[in-house]
Amino acid sequence: xxxxxxxxxxxxxxxxxxxxxxxxxxxxxxxSETATNALIIVLLPNLILAxxxxxxxxxxxxxx
Numbered sequence: 001x002x003x004x005x006x007x008x009x010x011x012x013x014x015x016x017x018x019x020x021x022x023x024x025x026x027x028x029x030x031x032s033e034t035a036t037n038a039l040i041i042v043l044l045p046n047l048i049l050a051x052x053x054x055x056x057x058x059x060x061x062x063x064x
Contacts, residue, residue, distance in 0.1 A: 031037055
């Protein structure tokens with residue numbers, strides 16, 4: 001139970017840190033508004049998740 005609580009607190013802390021970064025630091029970044037940048041922003045999280053899941057799939061030992 002203690003491990004689950006620690007995990008939930010870590011996720012909440014990471015979420016808070018990301019939201020603070022987006023709210024206060026991201027507006028200072030100069031990212032041009034292009035179609036390429038929009039595609040990168042939309043597709044990058046999906047590609048990262050697919051890579052992690054495929055990596056986990058191939059790392060998992062085969063149970064027969």
